[in-house]
Amino acid sequence: MDKQTVLILFGGKSSEHDVSTVSASSVIKNIPQDKYDIIKMGITKEGAWYRYNGDVELLPEDKWVEDTANLVPAFLSPDPTVGGIIEITDSGVKTTKIDAVFPVLHGKNGEDGTVQGLLQLAEIPYVGCDMTSSAACMDKAITNALADQAGIAQAKWLSYTEHEYRSNPQKALDECVEKLGYPIFVKPAKAGSSVGISKASNVHELADAFETAFANDSKVVLEETVTGAEVECAVLGNADPIAATPGEIAPCNEFYDYEAKYIAGTSGLFIPARISEDMLKKVQQQAIKAYKALGCSGLSRVDFFVNGEEILLNEINTIPGFTSISMYPKLFAHSGIEYSDLIDRLIKLAIEKKESEQ
Numbered sequence: 001m002d003k004q005t006v007l008i009l010f011g012g013k014s015s016e017h018d019v020s021t022v023s024a025s026s027v028i029k030n031i032p033q034d035k036y037d038i039i040k041m042g043i044t045k046e047g048a049w050y051r052y053n054g055d056v057e058l059l060p061e062d063k064w065v066e067d068t069a070n071l072v073p074a075f076l077s078p079d080p081t082v083g084g085i086i087e088i089t090d091s092g093v094k095t096t097k098i099d100a101v102f103p104v105l106h107g108k109n110g111e112d113g114t115v116q117g118l119l120q121l122a123e124i125p126y127v128g129c130d131m132t133s134s135a136a137c138m139d140k141a142i143t144n145a146l147a148d149q150a151g152i153a154q155a156k157w158l159s160y161t162e163h164e165y166r167s168n169p170q171k172a173l174d175e176c177v178e179k180l181g182y183p184i185f186v187k188p189a190k191a192g193s194s195v196g197i198s199k200a201s202n203v204h205e206l207a208d209a210f211e212t213a214f215a216n217d218s219k220v221v222l223e224e225t226v227t228g229a230e231v232e233c234a235v236l237g238n239a240d241p242i243a244a245t246p247g248e249i250a251p252c253n254e255f256y257d258y259e260a261k262y263i264a265g266t267s268g269l270f271i272p273a274r275i276s277e278d279m280l281k282k283v284q285q286q287a288i289k290a291y292k293a294l295g296c297s298g299l300s301r302v303d304f305f306v307n308g309e310e311i312l313l314n315e316i317n318t319i320p321g322f323t324s325i326s327m328y329p330k331l332f333a334h335s336g337i338e339y340s341d342l343i344d345r346l347i348k349l350a351i352e353k354k355e356s357e358q
């Protein structure tokens with residue numbers, strides 16, 4: 001069989017840019033090379049697109065951006081008759097067909113349906129959730145509303161646009177305290193990696209937390225603080241998805257903030273999660289229910305809080321951290337699907353999904 005050409009998209013104009021370059025370098029190093037030819041396409045923090053022909057080791061910490069001899073201005077064409085990328089080379093414009101795209105992009109401008117919309121226009125198969133589901137999972141207010149509608153338990157929550165809040169801050173503050181009670185988690189509706197999230201224990205902190213969240217998005221989500229283990233479930237598949245055995249995060253800080261996720265390196269990770277066999281199964285069922293309710297396909301990591309018999313949905317990450325030591329790949333490795341095989345399956349799922357849509 002001929003090798004297929006897979007485009008790995010990395011970086012992005014997102015607060016999670018640096019996480020993406022690490023995830024992408026892992027994917028590139030582990031993709032089965034007997035089956036796939038790789039094209040690397042980077043998006044800078046400013047949003048500029050380049051084909052990158054240099055060393056994959058230069059992806060983390062954005063060293064690839066300085067490797068200018070190996071950068072070619074290029075972009076994914078929305079035109080299905082092109083079916084791939086257009087490069088602007090010294091000798092003119094060059095087009096290359098692409099069989100599938102793996103957007104290894106986290107957060108805004110990549111995990112949020114924008115790139116997925118472009119790929120839908122281009123009619124190129126791509127790994128992961130479609131435009132609608134990516135956008136719904138990126139926005140915590142929409143995720144929560146759809147989860148409520150599907151009867152999936154979660155923390156009590158409220159949401160305000162910046163316009164609503166500014167028109168009567170006192171009313172919003174009173175409403176939050178009355179409905180949620182302190183401490184309150186305040187999050188930008190669309191962010192990730194805990195950027196812009198704070199926990200408020202009094203009205204001053206709450207007002208500050210609104211400002212911090214608005215600095216990241218024009219809509220915020222507020223939630224009552226729930227207790228319990230942070231349990232994460234990896235789901236894989238299209239119409240008939242499977243869930244790996246859930247894992248657990250034990251944050252080293254008061255909550256799982258950016259520092260705890262990427263800097264301190266002392267958060268605990270347990271596979272399986274430290275809950276009963278019965279609860280592990282229930283989390284898997286709930287994860288698949290949430291995955292379907294949000295219209296996910298390909299992959300997602302569905303995160304919960306588990307307290308005794310109670311399982312509360314926290315959020316769905318449609319492009320979860322994907323280094324070989326990230327939770328999602330580790331969970332499937334524990335359930336018998338190794339990292340390289342996982343990448344292979346994700347690409348096959350992308351192609352199958354495209355074929356089933358025709």
Ligand SMILES: Nc1ncnc2c1ncn2[C@@H]1O[C@H](COP(=O)(O)OP(=O)(O)O)[C@@H](O)[C@H]1O
Pocket residue numbers: 155185187191192193194195197223224225226227230251255256257303314315
């Ligand atoms: N309602 C809540 N109650 C208690 N802790 C929470 C709540 N919401 C979030 N957290 C804590 O904040 C972290 C980040 O919140 P999350 O909604 O997962 O945002 P992100 O998309 O940035 O990962 C969680 O992993 C958890 O530690």
Ligand SMILES: [Mg+2]
Pocket residue numbers: 193194303315
């Ligand atoms: Mg999270």
